[in-house]
Amino acid sequence: MSGEHGELPVAARVRRLEERLIAAGLATDAELDDILERVFTSASPVNGARMVARAWKDPDYRDRLLADGNAAAAELGFGAGAQGYLLKAVQNTPAVHNMIVCTLCSCYPTALLGPSPSWYKSFAYRSRAVREPRAVLTEFGVELPDTTEIRVWDANSETRYLVLPLRAADADEMNESELASLVTRNGLIGTATR
Amino acid sequence: MSRFAAGARVRARPADPDGHTRLPRYARGHTGEVIDVRATWQLPDEAVRGVFRAEPVYAVRFTAAELWGSGSHSVILDLWESYLEEAQ
Numbered sequence: 001m002s003g004e005h006g007e008l009p010v011a012a013r014v015r016r017l018e019e020r021l022i023a024a025g026l027a028t029d030a031e032l033d034d035i036l037e038r039v040f041t042s043a044s045p046v047n048g049a050r051m052v053a054r055a056w057k058d059p060d061y062r063d064r065l066l067a068d069g070n071a072a073a074a075e076l077g078f079g080a081g082a083q084g085y086l087l088k089a090v091q092n093t094p095a096v097h098n099m100i101v102c103t104l105c106s107c108y109p110t111a112l113l114g115p116s117p118s119w120y121k122s123f124a125y126r127s128r129a130v131r132e133p134r135a136v137l138t139e140f141g142v143e144l145p146d147t148t149e150i151r152v153w154d155a156n157s158e159t160r161y162l163v164l165p166l167r168a169a170d171a172d173e174m175n176e177s178e179l180a181s182l183v184t185r186n187g188l189i190g191t192a193t194r
Numbered sequence: 195m196s197r198f199a200a201g202a203r204v205r206a207r208p209a210d211p212d213g214h215t216r217l218p219r220y221a222r223g224h225t226g227e228v229i230d231v232r233a234t235w236q237l238p239d240e241a242v243r244g245v246f247r248a249e250p251v252y253a254v255r256f257t258a259a260e261l262w263g264s265g266s267h268s269v270i271l272d273l274w275e276s277y278l279e280e281a282q
Contacts (some may be wrong), residue, residue, distance in 0.1 A: 154273055
C-alpha cells in the first residue's frame with residue numbers, strides 16, 4: 001500500500017470514524033484489526049471459485065450449497081469470513097441467468113468474492129443492472145439467448161448472493177482445482193458466464 | 195409469525211419515509227410475489243434511531259414490466275414486513 005495513503009482526506013475521515021466507534025463502545029481496536037486482516041489475507045474470489053468447482057463435481061454438495069449457503073461455505077473452511085449474513089447461492093441454468101447487484105451501496109459476500117471491483121460500486125452499474133440487465137451483460141461480453149430469463153438479485157438486506165455458473169461442458173475430465181481456475185469473480189457476480 | 199407466505203401478492207408501500215430505509219425507491223408502490231421468507235431481522239429504519247425491533251423479511255420478486263413498464267427480466271428484493279401491504 002502507498003505510503004501516501006495516510007494523507008488522503010478519506011483516510012483521516014476513516015480514522016476519526018474509528019475513534020468515535022471505539023469511544024462509543026461499539027467496536028474495539030482489536031475487532032477492527034481482525035476484520036481488516038481477514039479482508040486482506042483471506043477474502044478472495046478463489047474461495048467462491050472453489051465452492052463452484054465442488055458444486056460442479058459433487059451434486060450432493062451442490063444441493064447443500066443451494067439449500068444452505070453458509071453451511072456449504074463453512075464446509076470448505078470459509079465459515080469465519082462468511083458470517084453476519086445469509087448466504088444464498090443462485091444457480092444458472094440454460095433457462096435462467098442470475099446476476100447480483102446492491103442498488104443501495106455495494107454489498108456482496110467479500111470473503112468469497114474478494115474486494116468488490118470499482119464498477120460494482122458505480123452508480124451506472126447499480127442503476128442499470130435492475131433496469132436493463134441484458135444491455136449491461138452485452139457490455140460485459142455476455143450474450144444470452146432471448147429465451148433466457150434474467151433474474152437480478154438486489155442485496156438490499158442481510159442476504160448476500162453468489163452465482164453458481166453453468167457447469168463447464170468438460171467438467172467430467174477436469175479435477176476440482178482445474179475447474180476452480182475457470183471461474184472468475186465476474187462469473188460469481190453474474191457478469192460473465194463463469 | 196410471518197404475515198405473508200410464499201406465493202402471496204404484496205405491494206411495496208408507496209410512501210417516501212422521513213429517514214433511513216432499505217426499501218429502494220424504484221420498488222415503491224409496485225406489486226410483486228413473495229418467493230421466500232428469509233429470516234427475522236431488525237428493521238433498519240428504526241435501528242438507526244436506536245430502536246431495535248425484529249420482524250420477518252421476505253424475498254419479493256418483481257417483474258421488469260411492473261417496475262419499469264417494459265423488459266422481460268425480474269428483480270428480487272428483500273423487504274421487511276413493514277414495507278409491505280397485501281396487494282389488491
